[in-house]
Amino acid sequence: MCGILLHYCPHKQLSEDELTEFPEGTDFGKTTCVNESSIFNRIIPYIAARGPNYSSLRVIKAHQTRWFSSVLSLRRPFTKQSINVDDRYHLQFNGELYNKEISDWDNDSLYIASLLRNLEDGRNVVDVIRSLEGEYAYTVYDVKSSIFYFGRDPIGKRSLSYSVTLNNELYVASVTGAVEGFQDCIGGVVYGFDTRTKLLNGKQRLRPPYEVTSRIDPEFESLSKISKNLYDVLHDSVKKRVESIHPAHIENSPIAILFSGGIDCSVIAALVCEVLLEHHYECGKPTIELLNVSFENPRTGLLPSGTPDRKLSISSAKIIQNLYPQIDIRLVEVDVPYEKYLKWRPYVIDLMYAKQTEMDLSIAIAFFFASRGEGFLKLPHGERKSYQRQGVVLLSGLGADELYGGYHKFANKAHHELVKELTRQINNIYERNLNRDDKVIAHNGVEVRYPFLDEYVINLSTLEIPINYKVNKLILRKVASLFLKLDEIAEEPKRAIQFGAKSAKMTKDGNKHGTDLLK
Template identity: 60%
Template sequence: MCGILLHYLGDRKDITLADDELIEFEEDFEGIKSCSNIDPIFNSMISDIAARGPNYSSFKVSKQYSITWFSSVLSLREPFTKQCVEIKDRYVVQFNGELYNDEIQYNDTQYTIQLLKEGKEIIDVIRKLDGEFAYTIYDIQNRMFYFGRDPIGRRCLSFSIDNETGELYISSVTGCKTGFQDCIAGTIYKYDCQLKELNTDSKISKPFYVSEELDDENLSHLDDNVEKLYTHLLDSVSKRVVSIHPAHIQNSPISVLFSGGLDCSVIVALICEHFKQSIRHKNLSKTIELLNVGFENPRTGTMPKDVPDRKLAISSYKTLQRLYPEIDIKLIQIDVSYEEYLKHRPKVIDLMYPKQTEMDLSIAISFFFASMGNGYLYNEEKTNDEIMPYERKGIVLFSGLGADELYGGYHKFANKSTEELVKELTKQINNIYDRNLNRDDKVIAHNGVEVRYPFLDIDVIKFSTEELPINYKINKLILRKLAMNKLHLANICDEPKRAIQFGSKSAKMTKDGNKHGTDLLK
């Protein structure tokens, strides 16, 4: 995971870049404040970009090309690769994300660079990448910028262009700045510096995912499809685990955003299934951190320990412990006081922009505190006076996002006709980059971690949309069957859907309880 920030001056005359320079920050990031770019918009975004990559940052200026880059790195695969990467006199590349191409031997950035060095066309290289990513590539010879996001949009990226001067900004995080727009998932943006022209005709090979109207009225193929879905999901989880640098795996846990509900419990169980195979073959112990957040809500008088998601998380944690005694599963209870909520609220609002509704805030701030991971370790035998403070150690977080969109989990789907359900599910999965992923990646990555989404693996999406009958997607029937029959989560699989903002009590925090989720923030 990395942070991307790029500024091309175009024809602006009021800024003169200093001579070419490269400043690197590997430990002391205080020096970042002294970066010599004098553009206030660029400078205002540097600290948020640096937060996304706590292992390394660099500030690069090219007076010849009128470009400034700021890049940050969270190192997950060896060998460690500094960003940005210049291919002498040909390309300058920034890459943020994780790739799962079978032929990758080292890390994803080097894999991408090697494809470019082999002389492959930029668009062909981008289309070859399998994973969750965002990128900028500057073609020095042709004075072209290429930038964009993966076909699902699991990594955020935004841009701003001045049509008169040709000035261009590209950034992972923009804050509350007007003029920026989020990149559309799967679109390859191509900006011609000479013509001052943006072209968006090229796309990554991304089908428009359509939920088919197949219907297995007698559920005669349900068991077979449960087996197929299990195989797809286990493969999706496994490749997202093994692609983390082994040193990080051995020394720190895998973390999971954990409400205790069906989706995240399935993910935990699948990680355990993967770990069981690993333990069998390598005799390595494995640890999973379950990050559960609860808020003090002055409107309802609820304390963090009493919120619905805390109670459910404890129950589900005990089930998972019983099923997987050989795995070290830790439940991390993250309590957020109203004072802490107020303290961090402005920053979360800034990070999640352009989302600016009450609902977006209540979801984003839950993920913000959960990914921060400052809490205490659950131990049933300890009293409140004996709680053990605990700080998240995992740097890769797994999320169950995507299950509701693929398998009909939202309450509003309950009474829809087949035709209406097909239309809604098609809309949900194709718009998930804008509805959820832009916001979530910005607030989670700010804590120096990377989030991964097994349900949003392209193979999982294709199987779920193209092959599963529509009646399997009423109240997540197929996922509940998988949880019960394959993972033995019987007491979890019947839990009703509860949105995180209601389960953690981060919604409607004040006595002004007549607010609606769609209301704009004040």
């Protein structure tokens, strides 16, 4: 996982070509890059936080461009960014790829560089991007065509924004804070900025929009078969997201899961356990951290220990621990006192920009604290000890509600209405959830991965699962009970994180609505 910042500045006199490398632990709140623009300097600390293992500034005078990149190293060999590919392409890559061919490379950034290096006549950068499988954002500069390409994967799992100024400067960044003028990139669109014409054009889609089938199986004749098919693709999705982590990370650091205790994250946790048990570990039990966040809410009078998600997470974690005694499963109770919420609230509002509603804040701040992972482990006799999350890869159950009809508002919809709504949800998830969530989670120097948003999982879920299997998440509940023995958890009702963790409506002003703009 990496942070991306690109600045094309045709009307500014750049210094000579340079490559400045910053050591791990550099304080970018106090470090600036001399002669850079104020916007560029302001964004640098956000980019550096996403990749704590390495940062660099590359300036190429002939291209009138600066690239600032940061790296969180999860796959060998360690690869510095940005990458100069034979003086023809300049590449920044943020994310993870799961193309089968990468087994021979081990590193996705080098894999993309090899594809660019070996482009045959008639193929271009867009063809390379279209061949990628995974969760990613990128910038590529093609020296020969003088075009900057940038964008996000087909579903939009990594955040990326851009700005074209009145004097034709181009900025592209993973996260910007509250800097005006930036637009979030649309998921699955390849943007092209031609430095000869100074025009942003050539917006090409990587794939058509997803379409949810309207097929109905009135007798549920295929329920068992399709449940097995869904289990298989989910297992494969989790497997490649676990096995693509450098083995040293899994041996020495846990895999973390954003954990409310509900069915979505519990299915992911159980599948991670199954994948880990397929391997032999020399260092004892493999470890999983279940990160549960709960807030002190002065409006309700609840302490973190009394929130619905905390109670559910304890019971669900116990079920999973009993199912997989070979795994060291740690429930990390992340408590957020009201004073701590108030301290970090302005910072999270800045991070999640351009989102500005009460609902966005209540979700973003929950993910922000959960991914920070400053919490407690409960000891056998009931006392708790302080604990800091160790895992740098977090798995999330996001996408299950959009694919399988989990939201309460879907419960009483007619089948044709549900088809329309789910189609809209999955195609807009990049804008509704993913851009915001990636900004606040990655700021803590971790990478989040989404098994439900795997390409094969989405294709099966949208095209092959009958719409009546998606009433109240029937199909996912069948997978949980039939193949993972999560019967008790499978019966739990849906509860949004902001209500389960009590991060919504934190003050006595109970008249606020989720759609209200922040004040």
